[in-house]
Amino acid sequence: MTQILYSNIGDLATSEVLSGDFLLLLADRNALPNHPALYKAEDFSGMGSSTIKIPQIGLMGYNKLTSETEVASSSTVALTDGSATLAVSRYTKRYEASDLARIVDKQGFLRTDVLTMDAFVSYNATIRDLVANLVDNFSSTVGSSGVDGSIEDILDATATLEIAAVQGPFLGIVHPRQWHDAVKDVALNIGGAVQLSGDAQRVATAMAGLGMKGSFLGVDWFTTLDVPTANAGADRAGGIFGFGAIGWAEAPLPADPDLPQANIGPALFEKDRTATTATTGALVHGYLGATEMIDACGVTWVSDA
Amino acid sequence: MPATPFVTSDSSHQPAGAVAGSAFVPSEDAEMRGNHAPRLTPRAAFYYFAQPERWQVLEGKVLPLLGKMKLRAGVGGVTAGRVPGSVNLRAAKVDLEEKRRILIPVDSVPPAHRAKSYLSTVDGCPGVVISLYEKAYPGLAETRPDTKRWVEFLEYQVGRTVPAPGEHVLERMLDERVKSRERAMSHEKRNTSKIERLEQEIEVLRAELDKRVEMAEPVDGSAAVPMVEE
Numbered sequence: 001m002t003q004i005l006y007s008n009i010g011d012l013a014t015s016e017v018l019s020g021d022f023l024l025l026l027a028d029r030n031a032l033p034n035h036p037a038l039y040k041a042e043d044f045s046g047m048g049s050s051t052i053k054i055p056q057i058g059l060m061g062y063n064k065l066t067s068e069t070e071v072a073s074s075s076t077v078a079l080t081d082g083s084a085t086l087a088v089s090r091y092t093k094r095y096e097a098s099d100l101a102r103i104v105d106k107q108g109f110l111r112t113d114v115l116t117m118d119a120f121v122s123y124n125a126t127i128r129d130l131v132a133n134l135v136d137n138f139s140s141t142v143g144s145s146g147v148d149g150s151i152e153d154i155l156d157a158t159a160t161l162e163i164a165a166v167q168g169p170f171l172g173i174v175h176p177r178q179w180h181d182a183v184k185d186v187a188l189n190i191g192g193a194v195q196l197s198g199d200a201q202r203v204a205t206a207m208a209g210l211g212m213k214g215s216f217l218g219v220d221w222f223t224t225l226d227v228p229t230a231n232a233g234a235d236r237a238g239g240i241f242g243f244g245a246i247g248w249a250e251a252p253l254p255a256d257p258d259l260p261q262a263n264i265g266p267a268l269f270e271k272d273r274t275a276t277t278a279t280t281g282a283l284v285h286g287y288l289g290a291t292e293m294i295d296a297c298g299v300t301w302v303s304d305a
Numbered sequence: 306m307p308a309t310p311f312v313t314s315d316s317s318h319q320p321a322g323a324v325a326g327s328a329f330v331p332s333e334d335a336e337m338r339g340n341h342a343p344r345l346t347p348r349a350a351f352y353y354f355a356q357p358e359r360w361q362v363l364e365g366k367v368l369p370l371l372g373k374m375k376l377r378a379g380v381g382g383v384t385a386g387r388v389p390g391s392v393n394l395r396a397a398k399v400d401l402e403e404k405r406r407i408l409i410p411v412d413s414v415p416p417a418h419r420a421k422s423y424l425s426t427v428d429g430c431p432g433v434v435i436s437l438y439e440k441a442y443p444g445l446a447e448t449r450p451d452t453k454r455w456v457e458f459l460e461y462q463v464g465r466t467v468p469a470p471g472e473h474v475l476e477r478m479l480d481e482r483v484k485s486r487e488r489a490m491s492h493e494k495r496n497t498s499k500i501e502r503l504e505q506e507i508e509v510l511r512a513e514l515d516k517r518v519e520m521a522e523p524v525d526g527s528a529a530v531p532m533v534e535e
Contacts, residue, residue, distance in 0.1 A: 050384065051382070051384065051396055082403070083403075084400065085382040085396045085397075085399070085400050086382070087378075087379065087382050087383070087384045087396060088379060089378030089379035089383075089384060089385050090378075090385065091379065130379055130380055133375050133377070133380055134380065134381060136372060136373065137372040137373070137374075137381075139356050139357075139358045139359055139404075140358070141359055141361075141370060144361070144362075144502075144506075145361055145363050145370075146363075147499075147502070152485070152488075156481075189493070228373060229439075229448075230370065230371075231361075231363070231370075231450060231455060232436045232438035232439050232448075232450040232451065232452070232455040233435075233436070233438075233439040233447070233448040233449060233450045234450035234452060234455070288379050289379040289380070290379065290380060290381075291380070291381050291382055291400070292381060292400075292404075295404055302361070302370065305447070
């Protein structure tokens with residue numbers, strides 16, 4: 001046989017060559033919306049503590065006037081107050097690559113601009129995770145363990161919020177399983193006014209994918225995989241809430257011009273060269289925190305996972 | 306180069322005139338790739354807590370619907386501890402108490418479950434802490450509940466770490482289900498599973514309320530007489 005076969009030229013070809021393209025592995029990459037239902041605390045710079053107490057005051061219509069006779073002395077009214085504690089903590093991520101890895105990097109995934117983009121997306125994902133991990137704890141709940149989420153659950157939640165005097169707009173941070181159970185309820189129940197509404201039809205045919213889903217039944221919806229489970233993983237526990245339920249904070253650290261650092265918004269990105277080992281680190285630091293503030297401003301939605 | 310199988314039959318069963326062959330076993334160069342550990346993403350440890358208003362009907366019983374205090378710095382007032390990897394819960398616990406929430410000690414586990422903690426790590430998944438009542442499986446990104454033992458765990462807490470639900474809580478839960486059943490019967494007649502579930506839950510709640518009536522202790526007060534000029 002004198003034919004030149006690929007299988008016979010092992011010294012002239014490699015078994016596989018890396019493509020110049022790459023695909024991102026699956027992950028939840030959506031940042032939380034800048035929604036009015038989320039309270040963003042003030043900048044922690046120069047505060048004197050990594051923990052702040054956010055006061056709650058019963059003013060602006062909290063106490064109504066009482067009727068008195070013409071010359072009776074006005075009775076005093078107690079001022080109701082409360083507070084929530086918000087602490088920021090350090091969050092960080094570090095990649096470290098050897099010089100040789102950087103030399104042979106074909107796709108460019110070790111380039112500083114790529115790692116900077118990764119830092120930015122990861123920082124926002126961390127904020128989303130912190131906030132989503134609070135929606136399962138509200139005292140008020142709707143839905144049932146082991147039962148698919150439904151339109152009735154959503155209506156119950158908005159009713160609960162309104163009865164508790166929570167001001168809209170409401171934000172729903174839920175697991176995609178909960179969202180799609182409700183969408184199925186929209187699609188499969190025939191004849192109800194809700195199912196036949198334009199909003200419901202838009203929801204049922206909405207583009208798939210995590211993140212912002214639009215408004216439906218008076219709630220702006222956001223889906224994320226970070227929504228916690230309940231009942232030992234049997235259920236998901238998302239939340240629907242108005243302003244005052246959840247607060248978050250970040251403490252920006254300005255980049256030092258004398259160091260290889262740059263600010264990506266409030267996050268600090270820096271490179272760290274270790275000459276003795278010929279490695280270069282790419283780090284991102286952020287100081288973040290989130291807390292539940294007024295419990296009654298939110299409702300936890302428990303439904304089958 | 307692997308041989309191409311063209312005969313699969315055994316010579317003992319060889320029909321007359323057919324070409325003989327031998328058994329063929331495909332061979333593979335590559336070793337099996339892949340990680341067979343569960344594919345769980347990192348999850349912080351947590352403490353369960355109960356809330357006076359949060360109850361549910363689960364497996365025919367009225368049980369607390371527990372929340373989770375995530376032991377993660379930056380969440381709910383939790384801060385980083387002095388020892389690397391530890392957390393400081395001082396502010397978080399104050400916040401919890403102000404919200405009338407009851408922390409369930411991590412060792413409050415039914416003796417029959419033979420565990421020192423209601424939390425568990427998962428082999429092959431660093432940074433993952435799950436409930437003792439969740440089951441992790443190779444290759445799966447989600448856990449499955451151990452419902453029987455979870456219900457036992459919740460039952461164990463009632464009266465020990467979590468006070469039994471107040472009468473008003475049971476009444477509210479009952480009221481919600483009665484209304485929901487009425488709505489389902491008038492608008493979702495075909496949804497028999499929902500109606501049946503609600504009827505079962507109503508029965509459970511009524512039985513629980515009957516038990517409570519004897520123990521009920523409403524808040525004390527005194528007679529209110531409005532001042533009215535005749």
